[in-house]
Amino acid sequence: MATVEPITETVVPKLRVADYVELTKPRIATMALVTVAVGFLLGAPTAEFRADLLVHTLIGAGMVAAGGSALNHWLERRADARMHRTANRPLPAGRVTPAEVVAFGVALGVGGVAYLALMLPSPAAAIAAALTGVLYVAVYTPLKRMTTWNTVIGAVPGALPPVIGWCAARGDVTPQVWSLFAILFVWQLPHFYSIAWLYRHDYARGGMKMLPVLDHSDGRLTGWATALTCGVLLFVTAAPTAVGAAGWVYLVGAIPFAVWFLARCVRFAMVRNDRTARTVLRGSLVYLLGVMALLVADGVLPRYLGN
Numbered sequence: 001m002a003t004v005e006p007i008t009e010t011v012v013p014k015l016r017v018a019d020y021v022e023l024t025k026p027r028i029a030t031m032a033l034v035t036v037a038v039g040f041l042l043g044a045p046t047a048e049f050r051a052d053l054l055v056h057t058l059i060g061a062g063m064v065a066a067g068g069s070a071l072n073h074w075l076e077r078r079a080d081a082r083m084h085r086t087a088n089r090p091l092p093a094g095r096v097t098p099a100e101v102v103a104f105g106v107a108l109g110v111g112g113v114a115y116l117a118l119m120l121p122s123p124a125a126a127i128a129a130a131l132t133g134v135l136y137v138a139v140y141t142p143l144k145r146m147t148t149w150n151t152v153i154g155a156v157p158g159a160l161p162p163v164i165g166w167c168a169a170r171g172d173v174t175p176q177v178w179s180l181f182a183i184l185f186v187w188q189l190p191h192f193y194s195i196a197w198l199y200r201h202d203y204a205r206g207g208m209k210m211l212p213v214l215d216h217s218d219g220r221l222t223g224w225a226t227a228l229t230c231g232v233l234l235f236v237t238a239a240p241t242a243v244g245a246a247g248w249v250y251l252v253g254a255i256p257f258a259v260w261f262l263a264r265c266v267r268f269a270m271v272r273n274d275r276t277a278r279t280v281l282r283g284s285l286v287y288l289l290g291v292m293a294l295l296v297a298d299g300v301l302p303r304y305l306g307n
């Protein structure tokens with residue numbers, strides 16, 4: 001009688017690329033890199049535009065953004081397990097180990113800063129990127145569980161990417177770049193307050209001190225915080241023209257985007273439901289892409305087209 005050989009399987013741990021990609025928050029990182037590129041393009045002196053430096057900047061800043069996000073996943077693995085939106089992330093779902101994520105995050109973050117320092121003529125962009133990463137991971141992330149002000153503080157690293165691009169192109173910081181910083185800084189408040197309202201029950205479960213979790217007025221405070229900060233954004237949208245980083249074509253194109261976005265925020269403040277909140281979230285992304293495109297079209301293209 002023939003004996004049946006027992007089937008022995010060699011278990012080879014599978015590197016799941018999709019999980020590592022998810023750890024880098026690729027959509028947020030891509031949008032942040034758009035703002036890095038716009039900062040670079042606006043900051044670059046015409047005569048010395050260097051496409052190679054732009055590519056190095058995007059690689060290095062992309063590594064820092066990706067590493068920071070991985071470390072944010074690691075720091076929030078327990079809270080993420082309690083929230084529906086994040087429970088299936090690679091760490092709470094057990095598809096990667098905490099040690100792997102720390103190694104991945106530190107390697108990308110440190111590697112990205114080193115890459116910028118080595119590949120660019122000035123250390124300014126590497127310093128700005130290191131500051132961005134540290135503020136995001138070591139200041140903003142722990143503050144999410146401590147104070148509602150976390151969003152305002154988190155908006156600082158979120159607004160630094162155009163400064164990284166500007167530093168990479170010029171090697172220094174000049175006043176015009178702060179108009180880009182200001183747009184990004186203020187933009188994040190309506191962008192996130194609507195999201196925070198959308199996921200308010202989740203954030204409460206995760207112990208995150210977001211505005212709607214502490215808002216005892218049935219979301220009215222969060223709604224009007226969204227509309228008010230978007231109202232401020234309408235004025236800040238004019239800053240690049242006011243400081244000479246862009247011209248009138250930008251302004252005439254950007255103000256309608258800001259008014260359109262504000263209308264969505266006011267609608268959300270008046271009628272708070274998942275649909276109006278998502279309209280603000282989508283509106284925020286359209287506003288940002290529109291304004292970034294206009295900055296390039298008005299502030300940058302004419303320089304290279306010889307006008």
Ligand code: HEM
Pocket residue numbers: 027028031032035085151152154155158159188191192195285
């Ligand atoms: C205080 C700062 C910020 C916070 C707390 C925040 C938080 C979030 C959250 C939780 C989502 C997911 C919404 C969902 O799953 O429905 C989201 C979406 C998004 N955010 Fe932000 N964000 C901030 C700043 C930024 C910045 C600086 C950028 C890039 C410039 C950005 C770009 C995006 C994009 C592109 C999406 C849509 C893609 C996606 O759903 O993953 N955010 N944001």
Ligand SMILES: CC(C)=CCC/C(C)=C/CC/C(C)=C/COP(=O)(O)OP(=O)(O)O
Pocket residue numbers: 028029032033036061062064065068072076129132133136140154155157158161164
């Ligand atoms: C070097 C470089 C370009 C850095 C990029 C910096 C950057 C885009 C920071 C994003 C800011 C931010 C608070 C994002 C998401 O919130 P969250 O992490 O709290 O979202 P979650 O609730 O989904 O975890």
